[in-house]
Amino acid sequence: MGNYFSLERFIHVFPKVISSLPVNLHIVFWSMLLGTILAVFVAVLRLQRVPVISGLLGLYISFMRGTPLLVQMMIAFYGIPIVLGTVFLNLFGINLNRLEPVIFVEIAIILNEGAFLGEIFRGAITSVPAVQSEAGYSIGMTGAQTFVRIVLPQAFKVAIPHYGVDLIGVFQNTSLVFMLGVVDLLGRAKTIGAASGHTIEGYVAAALIYIAFSLLLKGAFLLIEKKLSGGEIKLV
Amino acid sequence: MIELTGVKKSFGKQEVLKDVSIKVDDGEVVVILGPSGSGKTTLLRSINFLEKADSGTMKFSDKIINFKNPKKKDILYMRRHTGFVFQNYGLFAHKTVLQNVMEGLVQVQKKSKQEAQQIAEEVLQNVGMLEKKDSYPSQLSGGQQQRVGIARAVALKPEVILFDEPTSALDPELVGETLEVIKKVAKTGITMIVVTHEMSFAEDVADRVIFMDGGVVVEEGKPGEIFYKPKEERTRQFLSRIIPQDAYVI
Numbered sequence: 001m002g003n004y005f006s007l008e009r010f011i012h013v014f015p016k017v018i019s020s021l022p023v024n025l026h027i028v029f030w031s032m033l034l035g036t037i038l039a040v041f042v043a044v045l046r047l048q049r050v051p052v053i054s055g056l057l058g059l060y061i062s063f064m065r066g067t068p069l070l071v072q073m074m075i076a077f078y079g080i081p082i083v084l085g086t087v088f089l090n091l092f093g094i095n096l097n098r099l100e101p102v103i104f105v106e107i108a109i110i111l112n113e114g115a116f117l118g119e120i121f122r123g124a125i126t127s128v129p130a131v132q133s134e135a136g137y138s139i140g141m142t143g144a145q146t147f148v149r150i151v152l153p154q155a156f157k158v159a160i161p162h163y164g165v166d167l168i169g170v171f172q173n174t175s176l177v178f179m180l181g182v183v184d185l186l187g188r189a190k191t192i193g194a195a196s197g198h199t200i201e202g203y204v205a206a207a208l209i210y211i212a213f214s215l216l217l218k219g220a221f222l223l224i225e226k227k228l229s230g231g232e233i234k235l236v
Numbered sequence: 237m238i239e240l241t242g243v244k245k246s247f248g249k250q251e252v253l254k255d256v257s258i259k260v261d262d263g264e265v266v267v268i269l270g271p272s273g274s275g276k277t278t279l280l281r282s283i284n285f286l287e288k289a290d291s292g293t294m295k296f297s298d299k300i301i302n303f304k305n306p307k308k309k310d311i312l313y314m315r316r317h318t319g320f321v322f323q324n325y326g327l328f329a330h331k332t333v334l335q336n337v338m339e340g341l342v343q344v345q346k347k348s349k350q351e352a353q354q355i356a357e358e359v360l361q362n363v364g365m366l367e368k369k370d371s372y373p374s375q376l377s378g379g380q381q382q383r384v385g386i387a388r389a390v391a392l393k394p395e396v397i398l399f400d401e402p403t404s405a406l407d408p409e410l411v412g413e414t415l416e417v418i419k420k421v422a423k424t425g426i427t428m429i430v431v432t433h434e435m436s437f438a439e440d441v442a443d444r445v446i447f448m449d450g451g452v453v454v455e456e457g458k459p460g461e462i463f464y465k466p467k468e469e470r471t472r473q474f475l476s477r478i479i480p481q482d483a484y485v486i
Contacts, residue, residue, distance in 0.1 A: 131324055132328065134322070135320075135322065135326035137285075138284055138319070138322075140345075140392070141340070142312065145343060153330050154330050
């Protein structure tokens with residue numbers, strides 16, 4: 001390795017790289033929060049099987065799952081200002097071209113998560129046996145009561161592990177944002193590399209931070225799963 | 237009293253109920269017999285609107301409900317005045333035994349938690365499941381789960397309890413304990429409609445037996461009449477297959 005990797009330089013750049021972690025976390029937080037809300041609507045609407053809406057949602061999900069996230073980010077970044085630019089300028093006085101690129105990145109991830117999480121939620125809800133709802137109806141509960149009190153808690157338990165995997169995926173996908181000029185972990189590592197002429201230390205630092213944080217998230221979800229299953233997990 | 241008139245139901249092209257009419261008086265225990273596919277379970281489920289019948293009417297208390305377009309209010313009314321015991325128990329998997337029984341008392345009948353718990357414990361005592369009140373369904377045997385299922389229905393004090401093959405998913409060993417509990421419920425004078433294959437149970441408990449086949453009522457009468465002097469050839473055929481002939485010899 002010799003000149004290519006120096007521990008000294010690594011120790012020097014590590015704090016600089018990790019100082020950009022909040023950028024990634026900000027993206028993860030807002031994308032997951034709003035993406036989850038969107039996904040609940042997507043899942044519930046898909047389950048209602050309303051003729052036209054159902055078809056449109058199917059198309060939306062196919063698009064989100066059938067194109068790379070990076071492409072979706074590019075389209076959001078360059079496309080939204082073109083399509084909605086004049087509307088926003090006239091109605092709200094907002095110049096979309098001046099907005100932080102990170103906002104478009106977040107819009108892309110939110111829409112992407114609406115599709116992926118939506119399908120996770122839909123699968124979790126349909127995995128609850130029909131007799132569970134029937135039992136709720138049979139004791140005189142309304143449809144809403146049955147859904148909220150009987151179906152959702154059981155679906156939640158099914159969805160949690162998948163949600164955890166998805167969340168880690170989103171965290172790692174935030175590395176794509178530097179392609180749009182957002183200076184996140186990876187973006188910082190790259191700029192340091194360009195300025196100093198030593199690239200590898202910064203990337204190794206970024207990789208370590210990604211691994212550490214992913215493991216942290218994984219551990220947290222294992223804990224939640226364990227807590228939720230407390231004593232019983234087997235669904236009839 | 238519950239009276240069904242002209243109930244029809246098709247699944248696609250398959251006509252499962254072809255103009256079925258039955259009447260059950262207050263306090264009566266009626267057993268519905270019949271081969272699989274005879275429509276007996278579908279009939280039972282349509283009473284509670286777990287299955288939507290295509291046409292026909294239902295008279296219950298002073299209400300007349302049209303199956304073709306029942307009002308939401310009427311569906312809820314039926315469900316709140318009848319209990320249902322499922323073939324595969326249908327206990328809420330994420331709730332304990334006690335919570336299963338309390339759920340309807342608290343959420344539907346709006347009783348206080350304290351009162352609901354008192355009622356639930358009393359009913360669980362009656363079915364011999366009080367010691368297991370903090371267990372989850374997955375920790376119980378089939379027979380125990382079904383006893384809780386019965387307790388959950390009974391606790392709500394419905395006017396009618398509908399039993400959908402309550403013992404057919406059970407190990408033979410566990411059938412007895414479950415039937416004992418159902419007999420105990422029958423003795424309280426509650427109206428019951430039971431779909432079952434348990435002949436000796438029907439003979440002991442039923443006031444009337446209805447034999448269904450191919451989506452119609454073939455014959456009905458007192459258990460003694462149906463079992464030993466059936467009028468219809470189809471009933472005789474069915475019974476001869478279910479009741480082994482040697483059973484009479486012993």
